[in-house]
Amino acid sequence: MLSQMKIMLFAIVMVSLLFPLVTQAQTAFPLKLSENKRYLVDQNNKPFLIKEFSAWGLIQALSEKDEAAFLDSLRQKGFNTVMTSILSNAPSQMGGNPPYWQGISPLLVKWDFSTPNETYFGHVDRFLKMAEQKGFFVMALPVYLGYPGDPSQGWWDEMKSEHNDTLKMRKYGEFIGKRYKNTKNIMWIAGGDNNAEGETFAYENNMIQGVRTYDTEHLWSGHFDMNKGIIWSTDHPRFGNMMDIDGLYVWTESILMERGPQYKTELAQYNKGKMIIQLDQSYEHDVPHYADNENYQWIRRKMYEGLLNGCKGTSFSSGEIGNSSYYFKNWKPLMSTTGMKQVLSCFRLFESRAWEKLVPDQSNDIVLSGRGTFGELDYVCAAKASDNSTYIMYIPKGNRTIYLNMQKMTGKPMRMHWFNPHTGTALRIGVADIREKFGITPPSEEDWVIVFDDNDLKLPEPGLLTR
Structure with a gap:
């Protein structure tokens, strides 16, 4: 039992030592x-x-x-x-x-x-x-x-x-x-x-x-x-x-x-x-x-x-x-x-x-409503990866329902996570169907980020560094 505890402690120490290296890969x-x-x-x-x-x-x-x-x-x-x-x-x-x-x-x-x-x-x-x-x-x-x-x-x-x-x-x-x-x-x-x-x-x-x-x-x-x-x-x-x-x-x-x-x-x-x-x-x-x-x-x-x-x-x-x-x-x-x-x-x-690969989404093709007025502070900014792997939105105020056209996003099922910018934690929602009108409502009235990922890619949860 004691030897197992030592192994666990050693593993924890090694992870803590290696974590900065994971978050800051060597730059050439x-x-x-x-x-x-x-x-x-x-x-x-x-x-x-x-x-x-x-x-x-x-x-x-x-x-x-x-x-x-x-x-x-x-x-x-x-x-x-x-x-x-x-x-x-x-x-x-x-x-x-x-x-x-x-x-x-x-x-x-x-x-x-x-x-x-x-x-x-x-x-x-x-x-x-x-x-x-x-x-x-x-x-x-x-x-x-x-x-x-x-x-x-x-x-x-x-x-x-x-x-x-x-x-x-x-x-x-x-x-x-x-x-x-x-x-x-x-x-x-x-x-x-x-x-x-x-x-x-x-x-x-x-x-x-x-x-x-x-x-x-x-x-x-x-x-x-x-x-x-x-x-x-x-x-x-x-x-x-x-x-x-x-x-x-x-x-x-x-x-x-x-x-x-x-x-x-x-x-x-x-x-x-x-x-x-x-x-x-x-x-x-x-x-x-x-x-x-x-x-x-x-x-x-x-x-x-x-x-x-x-x-x-x-x-x-x-x-x-x-x-x-x-x-x-x-x-x-x-x-x-x-x-x-x-x-x-x-x-x-x-x-x-x-x-x-993120490219700003400046169209109204994906976000159908709930985005807010361009030029106001509560406007929802969004970007889509050029390879269709990811679509990310920052929602300044969560007191709204936002409707999206999932066919225009990528045309594929997209796994969804809420990401809390206060705490850095992610909450998995599920998989969005390929609908012409799909609604999302933030968990609270504070600011939130929502991350859509190609479900086939099985990407890690947002904020988990593996790259």
Whole structure:
């Protein structure tokens, strides 16, 4: 009896040790665009869903030991990507003492970008290598510009100091491009809450062109100033045409005006044909305390809808009141927040299905009624796999009956599961007959996901990772 108990305990321990490996399969970097340019694949052509944690000051905020622990924690929560700055300079918002790392300045001469400090960049090298070994893709800003007009934010004003000029920014870009052109697990992000307008343009443009002089392989996206209408990377009038991945940066949905709600602009951008991602969104309990950061249903809604509307990547940043993750002052409790648990459930659902094959259902052929009004927050977003294996719907409010044409869905019997985005649990319903009108009613008035799978494929329950 005792030996049997030991065997059982050993099995439990082994499962717990192996589980992170199952949820985060080894990635063969570098990544590249898929054949249809809609998502990323690794060197083995394995699809890579961007699951990004916004960690702006990570490179300069923590010791290398804590950086490793931070990445390990994110990995256990299903993340495979971090967005961070090679050079951070926002003392009021980023942890540590930016722009310094452990007291080491990134520049040998203050604000002179042509004088990179080898000691600082040796740390950057080690961080990127460590991230690669842990399976992390790094979306890196060569320099974070910061909100224009606020001297405490970013480098936009320091770049224009008497110690620097546009030619020195070109030299810095060349240094970055030459140094990291062979780094396998990165892509570049332009901007950083800033459109680089006016005289700032020459500084940012020279830096970007310097990078591209030596580094012609890495992909680019952009993080610009949504307050001035640049919500997608390709919206930028001067940098937009160099964006390989079109990133959406919206920290409050209300700013979208007639382009919103968020699913509306995602569908419009998806129809343009470029790979789209949710670049930087949903900062749990962050200022301003709008619904985008405080209402978990809003956080869930935007994430699930985005992944059904063609986004092949999404993002999150956890926090408590007064303790946002980008401060890096007390980050360990932020690995187990309500938001982190619910985001992991979302990751697991989509990773358990062929997410790369999902195509937004923009017709009225399958959902006959109960979908809601397009342009309203309770509208039901849905997507169907291109091989007819799966059809998924996110229902923002469960107080309705939805009627579907199962003949138009796939024309085959479809096994059904409710998936609870609060808890990450699945509830099997049964098999839907091939009817012209088939009704479903969610189990409660809260938000729900329903997953239809080809019954012949015998796929695992939603959220159970076997891929």
